[in-house]
Amino acid sequence: MRILYFAWVRERTGTAEESVTPPDDVDTAARLADWLSERSAGHAAAFTDRSKLRLAINQEQAAFTDRVAANDEIAFFPPMTGG
Amino acid sequence: MPARIQTEDFDIAAEIAALSAGRDDIGAVVTFTGLVRGGDITSLTLEHYPGMTERALAGIAAEANARWPLKASLIIHRVGTLMPGDRIVLVVTASKSRQAAFDAANFLMDYLKTDAPFWKREDRSDGSAQWVDARETDTSARDRWIKA
Numbered sequence: 001m002r003i004l005y006f007a008w009v010r011e012r013t014g015t016a017e018e019s020v021t022p023p024d025d026v027d028t029a030a031r032l033a034d035w036l037s038e039r040s041a042g043h044a045a046a047f048t049d050r051s052k053l054r055l056a057i058n059q060e061q062a063a064f065t066d067r068v069a070a071n072d073e074i075a076f077f078p079p080m081t082g083g
Numbered sequence: 084m085p086a087r088i089q090t091e092d093f094d095i096a097a098e099i100a101a102l103s104a105g106r107d108d109i110g111a112v113v114t115f116t117g118l119v120r121g122g123d124i125t126s127l128t129l130e131h132y133p134g135m136t137e138r139a140l141a142g143i144a145a146e147a148n149a150r151w152p153l154k155a156s157l158i159i160h161r162v163g164t165l166m167p168g169d170r171i172v173l174v175v176t177a178s179k180s181r182q183a184a185f186d187a188a189n190f191l192m193d194y195l196k197t198d199a200p201f202w203k204r205e206d207r208s209d210g211s212a213q214w215v216d217a218r219e220t221d222t223s224a225r226d227r228w229i230k231a
Contacts, residue, residue, distance in 0.1 A: 004132070006130060006200070006202055007130055007202035007204070007214050056132070056135055056200070059134050059135035059138050060135075060138075075132060075135070077132070077202065078202060078214060078216075078217070079197075079216075080197060080198060080199060080201060080217065081196070081201060081214075081215045081216075081217055082160065082195045082196055082197075082198075082199040082200075082201035083117055083171070083172055083192055083195040083196040083201075083221075
């Protein structure tokens with residue numbers, strides 16, 4: 001699973017991208033966020049307030065309740081501020 | 084609809100000329116240009132999600148084309164570090180008559196604000212830096228286009 005972080009989420013986790021292999025029971029974006037939170041204090045800080053986080057699965061906007069699979073590209077980021 | 088993500092500046096007149104060259108079916112061209120505001124901001128840095136950005140812009144553009152009879156359109160969005168007064172974004176819409184071009188440009192900008200994966204960081208004159216929060220007014224501007 002390829003994980004990407006953007007903006008302040010990237011700054012808190014300390015990495016823009018990481019490759020991970022979570023256990024099989026990590027099957028939703030919410031469970032993935034729980035599991036990633038264990039990786040470092042920075043990760044935990046990034047995932048503390050999920051109301052401030054958005055995500056994409058395979059480059060499409062998604063929800064924390066959506067399912068994730070082994071070969072997915074999953075990105076976590078703040079609400080977008082384009083324009 | 085072409086969409087470009089680039090670090091370099093753009094030339095609005097040249098883009099309009101390119102978009103309408105050799106055609107006589109366009110009666111209206113609307114452009115929107117977004118600029119970096121100054122004040123206590125010394126620079127603005129734009130980050131994006133390569134890959135998803137192109138997909139998101141294509142999706143937004145396809146929706147605009149489905150809703151309005153556009154003859155041509157263009158989105159240019161800059162990334163990287165910009166200074167106050169610099170151009171950030173250009174939206175150009177062209178149609179037979181003005182209303183579709185105005186409305187589609189408005190629609191494209193509202194969706195760019197909330198649904199294209201760009202993030203802005205402001206560097207301030209006191210040395211601090213802050214990621215720009217999404218604004219509720221931008222979300223409600225986008226939501227008025229959602230069909231009931």
